[in-house]
Amino acid sequence: ARERTNERSTVRLFHTDGLDLDAIGKDAYDAVYAVDTFSHITFHSIRYKFLEEFFRVVKCDGLLSLQMTFGDGVHTPVSYHNDAPSASDAEVALTDAKSLYDDVYKVGFRDIWSKVRPAPPHLGHESIIFLTARKQCPRLSMKIIIAGEEQPQEQGHNKKFVVAIR
Numbered sequence: 001a002r003e004r005t006n007e008r009s010t011v012r013l014f015h016t017d018g019l020d021l022d023a024i025g026k027d028a029y030d031a032v033y034a035v036d037t038f039s040h041i042t043f044h045s046i047r048y049k050f051l052e053e054f055f056r057v058v059k060c061d062g063l064l065s066l067q068m069t070f071g072d073g074v075h076t077p078v079s080y081h082n083d084a085p086s087a088s089d090a091e092v093a094l095t096d097a098k099s100l101y102d103d104v105y106k107v108g109f110r111d112i113w114s115k116v117r118p119a120p121p122h123l124g125h126e127s128i129i130f131l132t133a134r135k136q137c138p139r140l141s142m143k144i145i146i147a148g149e150e151q152p153q154e155q156g157h158n159k160k161f162v163v164a165i166r
Contacts, residue, residue, distance in 0.1 A: 019046065021050075030062050032065070033065045034066040038066055039068045044081045048107075051103055055135060059135070060137035064104065065131070067131070068092065068131075069093070069127075069129075070097070074093045075091065077090070078093060080092055080094050080096075097129060109133035114130060114132070
């Protein structure tokens with residue numbers, strides 16, 4: 001990968017353990033784009049950790065864009081909420097977008113939008129879901145109080161959805 005991207009000064013490669021994105025600082029990118037990745041991570045807890053990491057590394061008002069297999073037709077299906085070892089050829093069988101929406105929302109993304117499209121025949125499953133969401137952050141000039149407690153004003157760090165208090 002380094003040889004193929006050597007001439008592109010805007011490309012940065014990171015070596016990780018595959019469990020987190022600790023090598024990348026917070027608020028580092030305008031967008032995170034994951035294509036056909038989440039379908040092959042069969043542990044829900046690891047996918048959820050990556051959603052948290054995506055939120056951490058995306059700047060305020062930055063975007064998350066991901067794609068997963070959707071519907072029936074997965075060869076070796078695993079439940080979306082699975083957290084047990086599975087066959088090496090297993091894929092997550094996402095049959096209800098609400099599960100994915102809920103996770104994306106819980107980590108702090110808002111303005112969630114998705115579209116389900118037919119999958120190309122060679123992929124061997126019915127459909128693909130494309131999801132996009134925005135990292136919403138508090139404005140620095142706002143006083144934010146949640147459950148009677150003033151929240152920190154550090155931009156891009158507060159994962160809670162906030163509404164301006166008038």
